[in-house]
Amino acid sequence: MKHIMMKTTATAALCLAAGGALAQEVTLTIESWRAEDQAIWDDTLIPAFEESHPDINLEFTPTAPTEYNAALNARLEGGTAGDLITCRSFDGSLPLFQRGQLADISDLEGLSNFPDFAKAAWSTDDGESTFCVPMASVIHGFIYNADAFDELGLEEPQTVEEFFAVLDAIKADGTYIPLAMGSADQWEAATMAYTNIGPNYWKGEEGRQALIEGEAKFTDEEFVAPYEQMARWSDYMGSAYQAQSYSDSQNLFTLGRAAIYPAGSWEITGFSDQAFFEMGAFPPPVPAEGDTCYISDHTDIGIGMNADTDHPEAARTFLEWVASAEFAALYTNALPGFFSLSNAEFEVENPLAQEFISFREECESTVRVASQILSRGEPNTWNTMWVNSANVLNDTMTPQEAAADLQQGLESWYEPQQD
Template sequence: MPNRFIRLLGCAFLLALCLGTAARAGTLVIESWRVDDKALWEQVLIPAFERNHPGIEVKFAPTTPTAYDAGVAGRLAAGTAGDLVACRPFDVSLALYRKGYLEKLNGRPGMQNFAPTAMVAWQTDDGNDIFCMPVASVIHGFLYNKKIFNRLDLQPPRTVDDFFTVLDVLKKSGVAPLALGTAEQWEASQMVFTSIGPNFWRGEAGRKALIGGRAKLTDAPFVEALQFEARLGTYLPKTANTQSYADSKALFATGRAAIFPTGSWEIAHFAQTPGLELGAFAPPVRRAGDACFISDHMDLGLGINRKSKNRADALQFLAWVGSQEFADLYTNRLTGFFTLSNHLIAMRDPVAKQMAEWRNACASTIRFNAQVLNRGQPSMESELWEVNAQVLNGSLAPHAAAARLQDGFAKWYKPQQK
């Protein structure tokens, strides 16, 4: 075989090898638990990125929510995880960072578009290291049926007294006041206690006082939140303890209940319900003139796998996630999930816009036990589920509920053992 032909074959082989390596290196895989967002990523977000980043292919590879945490941790440990990792807020992702699985993102392109307060869910306890870029938050509140309210000449309540007056009118009219059950327990904690509680314990001030050991769960603000909840329980149907979250959604969607304690993530679902005129109101304040607080839960961040073979491309993608284009697409295509960036977004959905504007009038706080309070046993999360469900069902008195929560907390948290 002539030497020239051999050299040509060798060059062709090397060129093919280089091209193949480049193709493999340019494919980014995104790990996530958000299976319901798959169409958004594949049909909107990824194509928008790829249009301006030729040569970088992106694949969205979600895992079912219940299997995600253990699954992605295992893949990160084995070196088989994707390049980009959807980050749960606070302790779950912090544990991944401490194990060396996630890149440190301080000062990376795109991070400059987030205020320090937007990063607290994805930073170390001392605030020195940031390991995931903030993506979106959700806001807790109450959705209501405007047609029912108009028919009964009701206004969205602002105070606790207003709220129970509205519930009384609804109950007397024969309409179920609340689409709320306790069968799954988590609703009692996250849809009620987490939502209304900040107006009693003054949001971050109360939460941080617990962490610092300056307050106890048996203090008046926390007991009063449980007392509100106990009173709320008297407006639930007798079958509330067998009513699931899906049952509650159906009850509200069909107009058989007037108010749904939930969050912004359900706006898109109910916006597609024929005949339902949707409204929203913020958790009621204790008294007229009180400052208001909302649970503005940091839901999703995005980090980089430290073992990624496509680190440079992953950083490009992350920089785009911090851009105006991504914030606009995500906020307006995934209604009820709000960008955590500083970009000004013109929200098209009126209910989502209304809920986002609560941030201007009220102070934001995170879910009650999202940070630090879940790090011991008994699990604060599990305790809150059980205790709040029992309070709503009327089987556990508010003072006894507070004592149980405090006793469990003090068993493992040293600042509470003073």
């Protein structure tokens, strides 16, 4: 809390210098794509900040997720955007900084509370400038019906071999669909399958950085192997999974018809409200006993300052608060499944969220493999990964074909992969 004390002392000094006059009250508006968080901001976060900063008012003014990028760009260009900008990670926000629309906040004291991998999501490629404070990540793994596991005498699998033994046991019993997973919407195949289990094969950041540097290719075994595992999933995904949407999969699981859900931690709040059974979670099983575990601990959301705000000092005061231990605890517990990236220690209240965040104690963290640099050209690597991952699940593309297509697309525009 040292930085807050320093701010308070500085504020007091300014007031004395001005003859004790109160600072002018200002209102800061916050741009965001997470309209579903309105109540969290209105009922928890804003009151907590305003209590300790009575001269700064906050207004949370979100836009629908599908409209956010276009609407934000238009407001920034027209000079009507909010003072504070909620930031998508990596290339989702870097262009805003490059156009001078997000301020450089590299000297913000609170940034020292975050590990380098967290700040990298909102920094320039060379790491010289940071333009958003990390707010939260989402962690990937598997959510399971703990009642079903107890009923069938199953335990959380640690290795891939144990994972398929569990799936076989669930399938043989016949009461539950083993995996609540469909391929109709495609993005889940890349997000909750390939980049969920993949880091265990390509060793997290080691493999991701090797792709960026041109020292590894998608056709290397460590990038093909996750697809080889996924090709086996179709035997456990239930009938007509090719037509099964994301919401269908959610419903299958929360209605108790499926035993395991390949998951992102953002499901925690909805599942906790809807499921009538006890749930547990386990990280992606490792290829072999004794292997290091890696998780997709994906830097998802940050917040920065509009370079044209009329209230830069107030905006920086708010960003310092976002970087504090107080905010880390409030945000993580108000929105279970979105985990602060801060080094601060605090108690996580939701039991399922506790399980997900505990993965960090046993596994190394990484981010989605194509999220930084590798999807800047055409064909877009991340979008291709959606299609190819779904095709592998649908058995319309072999693991080798999916990997070769990713590599061919990347090589067509990314110079480090052309050597």
